Amino acid sequence: MTEEKALIEIKEAFTINGELNERYYHTLGVIEKALELNEIHNLKIPKEQVFLSAAFHDVAKFLDKKSMLEILDKYFHNIYQSLLEYPSIWHSFVGKIVAREKYGIIDDLGMPINSYSHGMRQKIAIISALIHEPKLILMDEPFVGLDPKASHTLKNQMREICDNGGAIFFSTHVLEVAEKLCDKVAVIKDGRLIASGTMAEVKGNLSLEDAFLELEE
Numbered sequence: 528m529t530e531e532k533a534l535i536e537i538k539e540a541f542t543i544n545g546e547l548n549e550r551y552y553h554t555l556g557v558i559e560k561a562l563e564l565n566e567i568h569n570l571k572i573p574k575e576q577v578f579l580s581a582a583f584h585d586v587a588k589f590l591d592k593k594s595m596l597e598i599l600d601k602y603f604h605n606i607y608q609s610l611l612e613y614p615s616i617w618h619s620f621v622g623k624i625v626a627r628e629k630y631g632i633i634d635d636l637g638m639p640i641n642s643y644s645h646g647m648r649q650k651i652a653i654i655s656a657l658i659h660e661p662k663l664i665l666m667d668e669p670f671v672g673l674d675p676k677a678s679h680t681l682k683n684q685m686r687e688i689c690d691n692g693g694a695i696f697f698s699t700h701v702l703e704v705a706e707k708l709c710d711k712v713a714v715i716k717d718g719r720l721i722a723s724g725t726m727a728e729v730k731g732n733l734s735l736e737d738a739f740l741e742l743e744e
Contacts, residue, residue, distance in 0.1 A: 528631060530575065533582045536630060540586050550588055557581045557658060564654045567680055570647075583632050587622040595621050645672045653681060657688075664688070666697035670704060682708060706735040714742055
């Protein structure tokens, strides 16, 4: 399917009672951001593949409840009962099936995430967090599993997000990274907060690593 055809199809899917729903414009933003992140993180996924996957990620958003339940029961029968408790996420499961059955989208981005390497899964998790451009992000050891180029790219993105008014809370055992990136830092030992403040307040004239070792004593 061409990109032009895909845009026509999703426009039709998001036209409700003769009016174009704002979800269409949301999807255009997701497409743009997905293409940008694919390039920034050097994922080397073909542009067309990224475009189509982003375009159809929400294609089942407005499918009627009866149709969604039928698809869930048919294709996800092993977790069907569990899914019944979370109707807000039905469309994410159903969308993959609709994209394949109705629109012929069968690319590898439909593969389970656990089929990818650890580093690729980490990149996907980061992209998932960044793609909607949130103002507040929580990250747990975000650099684990990333190659040097990906780590460098992520550091630049984190700095850019904060410079543009966002905020990022992240945990790390790599103190050199925290020292270079963070405006404020907190040190936790045995579940207790033992120091917090601006970087200058916490480390003084020492490196953050040396300051941490002193706090450990």
